[in-house]
Amino acid sequence: MPEPARATATGPGRVLIAVYAVFALSATARAGVQIATRFSEAPVPYLLSALAGVVYILATIGLAGRGPRARRLAWAAVGFELAGVLVVGTLSLVDAADFPDDTVWSAYGRGYGFVPLVLPIVGLWWLYHTRPR
Amino acid sequence: MIGALEVVVLVATGALAVFGLLLTALNRPPDRTLRLALGAVVALLAVQAVIAAVRVLTGTQLPETTTFLIYLVVSVCVLPIAGQFAFAEPSRWGGAVIAVGAIATFVAVLRLQGLWQAGGA
Numbered sequence: 001m002p003e004p005a006r007a008t009a010t011g012p013g014r015v016l017i018a019v020y021a022v023f024a025l026s027a028t029a030r031a032g033v034q035i036a037t038r039f040s041e042a043p044v045p046y047l048l049s050a051l052a053g054v055v056y057i058l059a060t061i062g063l064a065g066r067g068p069r070a071r072r073l074a075w076a077a078v079g080f081e082l083a084g085v086l087v088v089g090t091l092s093l094v095d096a097a098d099f100p101d102d103t104v105w106s107a108y109g110r111g112y113g114f115v116p117l118v119l120p121i122v123g124l125w126w127l128y129h130t131r132p133r
Numbered sequence: 134m135i136g137a138l139e140v141v142v143l144v145a146t147g148a149l150a151v152f153g154l155l156l157t158a159l160n161r162p163p164d165r166t167l168r169l170a171l172g173a174v175v176a177l178l179a180v181q182a183v184i185a186a187v188r189v190l191t192g193t194q195l196p197e198t199t200t201f202l203i204y205l206v207v208s209v210c211v212l213p214i215a216g217q218f219a220f221a222e223p224s225r226w227g228g229a230v231i232a233v234g235a236i237a238t239f240v241a242v243l244r245l246q247g248l249w250q251a252g253g254a
Binding site: 010011012014015017018019021022025026029033036037 | 199200203207211214215218219222224226227229230233234237
């Protein structure tokens with residue numbers, strides 16, 4: 001009989017959730033202000049910031065929840081987050097003209113101490129570490 | 134922003150982060166001392182927020198008033214929420230959770246001071 005999954009919201013997972021919650025708040029609030037006050041200046045980065053905010057919110061909910069559905073949500077959100085920071089990070093360096101203002105994921109999250117690059121890697125490892133087996 | 138208070142707030146918030154990480158490193162759950170320290174830092178942040186909000190609403194001109202006010206709310210609210218989450222599970226990781234909240238608050242206060250200085254006040 002396979003051993004059930006360990007809850008993601010215990011032990012060090014709680015620190016991970018706290019970091020995700022902070023990023024969910026800051027990315028969403030930042031995008032909200034940018035879109036509300038000066039959307040036309042840099043629509044692509046501002047929409048990407050909003051997308052990043054939603055992804056962080058979903059990852060926080062998935063990691064903080066219990067059961068297989070929350071775990072699937074966390075896998076999807078954290079996986080998307082890793083793809084997002086890699087794709088947006090690369091585009092922001094290659095095609096700077098489309099990124100007149102920064103997003104959370106610009107230059108692989110340099111503006112946030114590269115935490116946005118490290119966070120999804122840690123998140124995926126934690127989901128793997130606590131998987132059912 | 135408010136003279137000496139902003140230095141006190143930054144030092145207190147930084148010390149709280151170090152305290153939280155220390156508890157995690159020593160493998161101890163968050164204790165009463167940490168709870169009191171958290172309360173003291175939140176009280177300082179609340180005083181700062183009230184003074185700053187009054188100054189903004191009574192005429193101090195800032196380039197980004199909305200952003201400033203959002204950061205002000207964030208600077209007060211993050212630590213109480215982190216505290217709830219940290220004390221809900223009495224494990225060594227509670228201290229680190231509070232440290233994450235304290236670091237986020239520290240950054241928010243730095244951004245507040247940057248926005249205030251951009252206003253030339």
